[in-house]
Amino acid sequence: MRLIFKNLNVLRSTINAISTSLEIKEIVESAGNNLPNLFDFSSFGVFWKEELLLFLCQEESCPPSFTQEVVNNMIKVFSILGEESVDADRIVLQIEKRKLRPKQMIMDPKAALKSYLTLPLAVEGEILGCISLHSDQPNAFDAQDLQFFSVIGYQMAATLRHFQRLSSVKNMAIYDTLTGLHNRRYFEERLEVEAQKCLYSNTPLSLVMVDIDFFKKVNDTFGHTEGDQVLCKISSLLKASVRKKDIVARYGGEEFILILPEARLEESFVIAERIRRLVENTLFEVGKTQVNLTLSLGISSFPSHRVKSKEGLIEMADQALYDAKRGGRNRVCIFTGKFTRGAAPT
């Protein structure tokens, strides 16, 4: 009876730790800290389907062959539960080795997986992943282990679902719902950070402002639904044309803006010109016809343009875009240092 009370206390503190975690790594860590007080196991695993993450917390003497068996077993069980095959090559594996056993009980280098318990992380009929306990001993787990483990699994699933909801709210706040690009609000926040970074470290930073030429004509001729399709297609071309560290955002209507961290003027011109040519050479399916579209692009860059604020950088890119439009469209213009409209940045 005393043992059950002790286990219930451990279970309670495990659940508490899981429910107050702020990210999946924290959930796994808190479980990993508490589980050895509840079960005798060689390896504990959490698989999160959404991000294809597989966390393993293992006894430090766990041989690689055992780890591989554990991974294969978890993928196999999840595939049966989730009724979908999982591509093992795409799984991101994170392994943490810990001293789970006393020195005299270290694992045999040839230890094999002899028993396991796996439970789906299921909430409201949806499977989010699975959790597993593994052992190199046969029949290592009994009904009481399963009961305790299911309570932990239930709490973990509820916490992961909470994370998903938070992340979807976060996504709504930073992404443009039509194009899937970052929205203007995120762009402004991110530019603030990148501008601070470059001003303090004197590293380059460029902005490219992009506008679709004669987009109003597309909307007027083919309707807004087709116009939206064009915006989505151009968004995906923009995303495909930049580097991993670049930020592409929808600035408004048919205007987009690119933050190119650490890109000097020459490099940002190459990127902008690549985008311009790509769009020029793409045939867009609009309604039942195919049309050609072009872009005008304006570039501003720090330190080349001796700008002192992020607002100044935006204003210069906007001015360069204006020059591109005025110069005949379908071209990339770099801010020339002369403001032909509006006020110069301070």
Next chain:
Amino acid sequence: MPRVVKEEKRGKWSSDLVLDLYSNLLTEIWELVSALIGEAILAFLVASAVRKLGEKYPFLNSLTVSEDGISLDEMKENCRTVAPLEIHRGFQSLINHLSHLFSVLAEGVINKELFPKVFQKVKEAERIISPK
């Protein structure tokens, strides 16, 4: 009702009686297994088993599964025209598939608990319902 009595006299089982028999069996399975793995996980597994078998035995799709348990009420309304043997085979497949899932998850831990209490009854049901 007269039809049921007539069939029983001839030694056959009516759909209602087969449904009652499996309703009791599923309730026993639910009580035993939910105590081990919790209602949420069990509801997920039962729903998954129904999905898997629903194409072969469409009447299983009217099984209501939630964290509160399994209900056959809707099924009883819909299954009057389904042959008792078909119902029996559908439920046998459902229980076998659940048993397979339990074994995939926890090797023998769940089935070891189920076997003495439930599987004997499943075998008994098989004996009395299946034609010789």
